Amino acid sequence: MELNKTHKIHLEKEKETLLITLLAKALDNQQKDPILNDKKAEELVNMIDYDFEKLNGFGNNIMVIRAKQLDIWLSEFVDSHQNTTVLNLGCGLDTRVSRINPQENSSWFDVDYPEVIEVRKFFYSNQNGYEMIPSSVTELDWLEKVPRNNPVMIIAEGLLEYLTEDEVKTLLNRITGYFSHGQIAFDVMNSFAINSGKESLKETTGAEHKWMVDDILEVDKLNPKLKRVASLSIFKSKYIHKLPLKNRLIYAAMCLFPSFRNMLRLLLYKF
Template sequence: MVTPKPHKVFLEKEMETLLITLHAKALDSRSKNTILHDKKAAEIASLIDYDFEKVNGFGNNLMVIRAKQLDTWLEEFLERYPNATVLNLGCGLDTRVSRIIPPSTVRWYDVDFPEVMEIRKHFYSNQNGYEMISSSITELDWLEQIPRTNPVMVIAEGVLEYLTESEVKELLNRITSFFPHGQIAFDVMNSFAIQSGKESLKETTGAEHKWMVDDVRQVDQLNSKLKRNAAVSIFKSRYIHKLPLKERYLYAAMGFIPSFRNMMRLLSYKF
């Protein structure tokens, strides 16, 4: 239940970056051409005492498109497996569970650092079918809290870039060993994107991207159980057409330049 008074937020490094994505989704909800229709994000942002101007300029529309594509893949999975388990890794203040409104047969787990969950608990509470888990996603023992019998859909939005490749590999191996089958969807950034935004990100939040992916075949080789379903350039997403005309033209042009086209890709794997 949302409390009536603003909450002062003290986060740093990768934890602070959750406010970038929250801000992007809140701005989108107030747009006449909204893509996510995420009123819950706008509500949460309005109750947080934080200088959101600080995190402007990090590609707000691209973050919204990223979220929409991941939402779409999740909705398709839940249509096929209405009794699925959903893991939302590094959830931050993401409101995906409110946007999707999963069937009552779904068991949904949001996972993030304890410091983040203390903030999240002002806006969400554990209930039947929904649970918040306070843990770094690299700890991995948090998985023992989750039943492993049902198909699983794992979402990692704007998260894995902050891990090393070895940490990503260990996480993927743990997930595919723990669950019998499912899907995992996440985004990756190339070295051009990471180097271009490195100083701005560090100056704003102190965070640092660690995992660069210039060739998605690098990801394919991390885990033999994973079979790629899709690799979508953010600039080639079908949701680009929902943006204002000027931005559609800009992103279309960027999509013809290889280093720009592959700045961020959305990947979906089954196992």
Template sequence: MVLNKIQLDNEKETLLITLYAKALDSRSKNSILKDKKAAELVDMIDYNFEKLHSFGNETMVVRAKQLDSWLHTFLENHQDATVLNLGCGLDTRISRVHPPSTVKWFDVDYPEVIEVRKHFYSNCEGYQMIASSVTELNWLEKIPKDKPAIIIAEGLLEYLTKDEVEILLERLTKHFPSGQIAFDVMNSFAINAGKEHLKKTTGAEHKWAVDDIHEVDKLNAKLKRIASFSIFRSKYIHKLPFKLRFLYTIMYVVPNFRNMIRLLLYKF
């Protein structure tokens, strides 16, 4: 099966950037994610993926692996948890993580994105797709609130405004009794450096820049940061080819580069 050309625009189209990054990684000799499902999806989609080669594919793979790792750890200690994968796109995380049957997993994204996702996934026992922007008010009501939750927002929050992020965090921490939330943030330097290329390629625009993570800490009193580091300091960087490892080591020395992308984990 090959899908007809996908008609997505702006931030919706960026889901293909992360999907392609994971597909490329799966085809490499020393794959980090080993995400064969992502490669299968790319082969089934009629889209010019070649134009996405210059979006820092390796850092997206490292980001995904780190978030997977945090998710695995949480589920080891909460086997009846709720997993909320926000801005899921065509992410294959559930296929990589293989959660226990006792876990309730929800993938959330725009209605147009979920319509595409339905070509590859179906709702079933323990798994449900929710068609909604995360900034809408009623989608969270569809999710049970009686279990600890882990919330993943991969490559999502930078497309929201600071006010929208604050409101979303308030709604999430109010809805669930306890849990964790993991996400990435970009600094002003990274957003400005990639602004024109991102807009020209997809029409999307990053809106929330984080230059001081203490400002993130202040967004919600219930959130307590338990991990934060530059993506260039993730242990999974060491699985990349030597040339990339060397490049990222050099980049880490320069503050603007060091904090381009940071990975954050909070508990509540």
């Protein structure tokens, strides 16, 4: 297949890491039995002029499973509520809006740095029910662009690790103070995972993980309005069985040790 690599991308640090997750989803779509079936992600990779080879080895299949579980929680929420608002924080080039295909009465907002949104505009455009907001999530005024009274589902995939704990706490409190009710789902990494991948991540993109979570009870304490609904080790996901046997055996062995088992966990809260 002839590739039309028409978009050359120059991003740095945590902004560049969006290409890691995009590549993971594109590679999954090339498998015989893909987990996400994310055709759009593969299309985007084929249009981007970038050295994706340097991003191999960042646990691509784990990122795909993470995305799948977040998709499930999001789908369950929008299917059980009317007139929902979806807030996708640190969206990067995530194609979730294409995968979920939300109901007509939903409002969807993708939020990321202005430089990232400029890249995203190559592939998506604002339209009725869908809007991109160019802002860091730690800025103060972007939230005012989102309707506040509808049930809201907030996704923060691969985002909060790049914030400090104080920034995470501030963000969570702003969210629960602004919206009347909803849910928020995000992933956390333990200190073993962050320290193990620190040098590779910094060498490849210049990015740095800041928020380490070894005890999820500490997350629960960040905001008294948030009530944890679910927590899941990525290695305990039912979608692990769709990976090649070699990967399944490795992950099964890793689950025997807490430091490995809790490297990446998915958390779902309601408020």
